[in-house]
Amino acid sequence: MNTKIKDxxxxxxxxxxxxxxxxxxxxxxxxxxxxxxxxxxxxxxLGVDALAALGATDWLYWMWLGMIQGVTQxxxxxxxxxxxxxxxxxxxxxxxxxxxxxxxxxxxxxxLGQIAAEPILALLNTPPEIMDGSLLYLRIMFLGIxxxxxxxxxxxxxxxxxxGQTPLYAMIVASISNIILDLIFVLVFRWGIAGAAIAxxxxxxxxxxxxxxxxxxxxxxxxxxxxxxxKPAMARWLLSLGSPMAAQNAIIAIGGMIIQGIVNGYGVxxxxxxxxANKLYGVLEIAATSYGYAMIxxxxxxxxxxxxxxxxxxxxWATTVALATSALIAAVxxxxxxxxxxxxxxxxxxxxxxxxxxxxxxxxxxxxxxxILYILHVSRSAVQGMGNTVLPMVxxxxxxxxRTGGVLLLxxxxxxxxxxIAEVSAWLGxxxxxxxxxxxxxxxxxx
Numbered sequence: 423m424n425t426k427i428k429d430x431x432x433x434x435x436x437x438x439x440x441x442x443x444x445x446x447x448x449x450x451x452x453x454x455x456x457x458x459x460x461x462x463x464x465x466x467x468l469g470v471d472a473l474a475a476l477g478a479t480d481w482l483y484w485m486w487l488g489m490i491q492g493v494t495q496x497x498x499x500x501x502x503x504x505x506x507x508x509x510x511x512x513x514x515x516x517x518x519x520x521x522x523x524x525x526x527x528x529x530x531x532x533x534l535g536q537i538a539a540e541p542i543l544a545l546l547n548t549p550p551e552i553m554d555g556s557l558l559y560l561r562i563m564f565l566g567i568x569x570x571x572x573x574x575x576x577x578x579x580x581x582x583x584x585x586g587q588t589p590l591y592a593m594i595v596a597s598i599s600n601i602i603l604d605l606i607f608v609l610v611f612r613w614g615i616a617g618a619a620i621a622x623x624x625x626x627x628x629x630x631x632x633x634x635x636x637x638x639x640x641x642x643x644x645x646x647x648x649x650x651x652x653k654p655a656m657a658r659w660l661l662s663l664g665s666p667m668a669a670q671n672a673i674i675a676i677g678g679m680i681i682q683g684i685v686n687g688y689g690v691x692x693x694x695x696x697x698x699a700n701k702l703y704g705v706l707e708i709a710a711t712s713y714g715y716a717m718i719x720x721x722x723x724x725x726x727x728x729x730x731x732x733x734x735x736x737x738x739w740a741t742t743v744a745l746a747t748s749a750l751i752a753a754v755x756x757x758x759x760x761x762x763x764x765x766x767x768x769x770x771x772x773x774x775x776x777x778x779x780x781x782x783x784x785x786x787x788x789x790x791x792x793x794i795l796y797i798l799h800v801s802r803s804a805v806q807g808m809g810n811t812v813l814p815m816v817x818x819x820x821x822x823x824x825r826t827g828g829v830l831l832l833x834x835x836x837x838x839x840x841x842x843i844a845e846v847s848a849w850l851g852x853x854x855x856x857x858x859x860x861x862x863x864x865x866x867x868x869x
Contacts, residue, residue: 426580426585426587426588427583427584427585427640428441428442428583428584428585428586429506429584429723430442430506430584430719430720430723430724431506431723431724431726431727431729431732435720435732435735435736435739436736436739436743438720438736439713439716439717439720439736439739439740439743440743441586442584442586442715442716442719442720443586443709443712443713443715443716444586444712445586445587445589445590446581446586446589446590446711446712446715446716447708447709447712448590448593448594449586449589449590449592449593449594450593450704450708450709450711450712451705451708452590452593452594452596452597453593453596453597453704454704454705454708455597455601458701458702458704458705459600459601459604460476460600460604460618460621460622461473461476461697461698461701462765463604463605463608463609463618464476464608464615464618465694465698467608467609468608468614468615470690470691470694470777471551471552471555471690472552472555472614472615473694473697473698474549474552474690474693474694474697475552475553475554475555475556475559475615476555476556476559476615476618476697477682477693477694477696477697477700478543478546478548478549478552478556478682478686478693479543479556479559479560479563480678480682480697480700481675481678481679481681481682482539482542482543482546482560482675482679482682483560483563483564484675484678485671485672485675485676485678485679486531486535486564486567487570488668488671488672488674488675489527489531489668489671489672490527490528490531490567490570490571490574490668491574491667491671492664492666492667492668492669492670492671492672493523493524493527493664493665493667493668494520494524494571494574494575494577494578494664495578495664495667495718495806496660496661496663496664496665496666496667496668496806496811497516497520497523497524497575497578497660497663497664498578498579498581498582498718498719498722499582499663499718499722499806499807499809499811500516500659500660500663500722501513501516501517501520501578501579501582501583501722502582502583502718502719502722502723502726502807503722503723503725503726503809504516504726505582505583505584505723505726506722506723506724506725506726506727507726507727509726510642513642513643514642514643514644514645514649515649515653515656516656516660517579517643517645517649518645518648518649518650518651519649519650519651519652519653519656519657519660520575520579520660521575521650522650522651522652523652523657523660523661523664524571524572524575525568525571527571528567528568528571528572529568531564531567531571532564532565532567532568535560535564535567536561536564536565539557539560539561539564540557542679543556543557543560545683546679546682546683546686547683547686547687548686549686549690549693551690552690552693555614555615558615558616558619559615559616559618559619562616562619562620562623563619563622563623565623566619566622566623566626569623569626569627569630570623570626572627572630572634573592573626573627573629573630573633576630576633576634576637577589577592577629577633579633579637579643580633580636580637581715581718581719582719582722583640584719584723585636586715586716588632588633588636589629589633591632592628592629592630592632592633593629595628595629595632596625596626596628596629596632597625599621599624599625599628600621600622600624600625603617603620603621603624603625604617604618604621606621607620607621608621662811663809663811664811665811666811666812666814666815667806667811667814667815669815669818670811670814670815670817670818671818673815673818673819673821673822674818674821674822674825674848676822677821677822677825677826677848678825680825680826680829680830681825681826681829681841681844681845684829684830684833684841685841688838691776691777691780692776692777692780692838694777694780694781695763695776695777695778695779695780695781695782695784696780696781696784696841697781698763698777698778698781699763699780699781699782699784699785699788700784702755702759702762702763702781702785703788705751705755706751706755706788706789706792706795707795707799709744709747709748709751709796710744710747710748710795710796710798710799710800711799713740713743713744713747713796713799713800713803714799714800714802714803715803716740716803717736717737717740717800717803717804717807718803718806718807719807720733720736720740720807721733721736721737721803721804721806721807721808722807722808722809724736725807725808725809725867730864730867730868733804733807733808733864733867734864737800737804737860737864740800740804741797741800741801744796744797744799744800745793745796745797747796748792748793748795748796749792749793751789751792752789752790752792755785755786755789756786756789756790759782759785759786759789760778760782762785763778763781763782763785764778780838783839783842784841784842784845787839787842787843787845787846788842788845788846791846791849794846794849794850794853795849797853797856797857798817798849798852798853798856801853801856801857801859801860802814802817802852802856804860804863804864805856805859805860805863808863808864808866808867810859810863813855813856813859813862813863814856814859816855816859817851817852817855817856817859818852820848820851820852820854820855821848821849821851821852822848823851824844824847824848824850824851824852825844825845825847825848825851826844827844827847828840828843828844828845828847828848829841829844832844
């Protein structure tokens with residue numbers, strides 16, 4: 423068996439969760455690094471308008487990316503369960519069917535993305551001066567959906583087997599490639615925003631190939647043509663896990679797009695500062711998503727092995743570590759955030775000052791409330807790992823209601839800071855669903 427594959431049904435839960443999450447954290451850091459570099463190169467080399475054009479696409483592209491990640495993560499829940507139960511033939515069928523469903527999903531999302539890009543950007547009140555740049559970026563990124571789907575599925579397969587190291591190495595290679603290509607395409611070839619998009623997709627392609635080569639070396643995952651045949655029962659089971667997670671992310675993204683539409687009405691400087699802080703949102707969330715991936719795999723494997731008490735113990739340790747991590751990240755961002763935000767922005771002194779102030783205010787509010795976000799990720803992933811992806815989808819609806827309600831009401835009461843507080847209120851709304859959901863599910867699987 424590949425030594426990077428990790429059986430999480432035996433050994434210290436704390437050690438297993440941390441040792442699994444750390445490589446994912448490092449991988450996410452590299453992923454965020456090339457996202458940040460994209461933004462810095464565009465913002466510094468092309469100016470505030472180009473940065474705003476990139477920012478205007480954030481939530482719309484994230485909606486498609488969120489659906490891709492939701493579908494593949496849902497498939498991974500069943501993979502982890504079959505691996506924990508040591509049902510390797512069933513695992514092969516799950517993996518093969520997941521590949522087939524992912525290919526069909528990628529084709530559908532590519533077509534829908536090309537059709538929807540321009541109408542949705544218009545609906546979001548994208549300013550005319552950045553419309554062309556935003557649309558160009560989206561069209562290129564949507565053409566690369568099969569590449570993005572491939573990476574997310576392959577990384578999910580590895581993570582479901584407890585391998586957090588291979589996705590890390592893939593992301594390191596991709597990050598280095600992306601940074602080099604960014605500098606070449608944007609600064610040397612002068613391809614502008616298109617160059618940033620092309621660099622990102624090539625980097626994702628490299629990471630996909632790396633993961634595929636590693637998976638091919640796992641003996642018990644040797645697949646035959648029959649494993650790729652979609653059997654109705656298996657397809658329904660996989661889609662029952664993946665579809666709610668995709669819908670959950672889509673609902674969250676729609677709320678984000680409503681915010682983006684309102685933000686677009688505040689002018690280019692505000693959009694630029696908001697974009698810079700949103701890119702750092704990913705940095706704030708790095709450890710949270712890593713603990714989440716760890717919990718999906720940990721809970722799924724132990725559920726497959728019938729070790730419910732280990733799920734309870736793991737949840738306690740994951741929550742403790744997540745809260746401590748969120749406090750540390752918040753302290754760093756509050757201390758150095760203004761300088762970090764400023765690194766994204768260029769323009770006249772007045773433009774830079776205005777955009778930096780907007781970005782740092784948003785970053786500070788998110789940092790102070792970060793423990794709420796970390797509880798969200800840990801509890802949601804534990805519920806998903808126990809095979810329930812509907813309750814997390816309900817939490818996505820709660821996020822949508824809180825986010826959109828807040829952004830529509832709060833600015834009228836407290837000004838533009840109401841937009842930032844609306845984001846935090848969305849996290850809280852999700853927690854109010856997810857924390858009770860965990861206790862409901864752990865009781866149910868114990869019976």
